[in-house]
Amino acid sequence: MRGFKLGLLAFAGLLLSGCGYNTFQSQDEQVKSAWSEVLNQYQRRADLIPNLVATVKGFAAQEQAVLIGVTEARAKATQSQVNVNADDPASLSQFQAAQGELSSALSRLMVVVERYPELKSDQNFRDLQAQLEGTENRITVARNRYIASVQDYNVTVRKFPTNLTAMIFGYKVKPNFSVENEAAISKPPTVDFGPAPAPTPAPEPTPAPTTSN
Numbered sequence: 001m002r003g004f005k006l007g008l009l010a011f012a013g014l015l016l017s018g019c020g021y022n023t024f025q026s027q028d029e030q031v032k033s034a035w036s037e038v039l040n041q042y043q044r045r046a047d048l049i050p051n052l053v054a055t056v057k058g059f060a061a062q063e064q065a066v067l068i069g070v071t072e073a074r075a076k077a078t079q080s081q082v083n084v085n086a087d088d089p090a091s092l093s094q095f096q097a098a099q100g101e102l103s104s105a106l107s108r109l110m111v112v113v114e115r116y117p118e119l120k121s122d123q124n125f126r127d128l129q130a131q132l133e134g135t136e137n138r139i140t141v142a143r144n145r146y147i148a149s150v151q152d153y154n155v156t157v158r159k160f161p162t163n164l165t166a167m168i169f170g171y172k173v174k175p176n177f178s179v180e181n182e183a184a185i186s187k188p189p190t191v192d193f194g195p196a197p198a199p200t201p202a203p204e205p206t207p208a209p210t211t212s213n
Helices: 002-018 021-059 064-083 089-113 117-121 123-158 162-169 179-185
Strands: none
Touching: 021 064, 021 089, 021 117, 021 123, 021 162, 064 089, 089 123, 117 123, 123 162
16 A cells, blocks of 8 residues: 555656656746846946946036936936736836936936046046946846846746646746846937037137338
C-alpha cells in the first residue's frame, strides 16, 4: 500500500511537471526577483536626488521652478513605488508614469546645468552626475530583464498545454512595462534659448569736412 502511494505521488509529480506546473513556479520566482531589482534601482536613483538638488541649488538657487519640479517628481515617484502592485495593470501604469515624470524632470535639470560652467566643473556635482548616469543604465538593464521574464511567463500562460494548467491553478497573464510610453514621457525637452542677437553694425565713418580754398 505504501509503495502504491509513493508511486501515485511520483506519477502526480511527473504529471504536474509535464503540464508546466514547475515551470510556472520557476518563472514566477524569476519575475519576482526581476521586479525587486527594478525597485532597488529606482530607489537608488531617488536616494541620489536630494544631494543632487542641494548641489545645484548651491550654484543656481534662482532656478527654483526646476529644482521644485525635481523634488516634487521625486516625492511622487517614491510614493508610487511604495504603493505599486506589479500584478495590477493600473497600478503598474501609474508607477511607470511617475518614474517617467521624474526622468523628465531630471532631464530639465541637466539642461539648466549647462548654463552654469562653475557647477559643471564642481567635483561633487560631477561625482553625483556619474552616479546618476550609472543608475539610469542599471535601471534600463533591470527593467529589460523584468520585461523579458514577464514575457516568458505570459507565453507559458497562453500556450498549450500549459494554458490548461494555468486555468486550473489560476495563473493569469501579468501586466508589463510599456517601454514606448515611458520613452515618450521621459524624452528630454527641446530647449530653445532664442536666436542669437544680431551683431550691432559698426557705425559708418563720418566723412572728413571739406575745406574751401
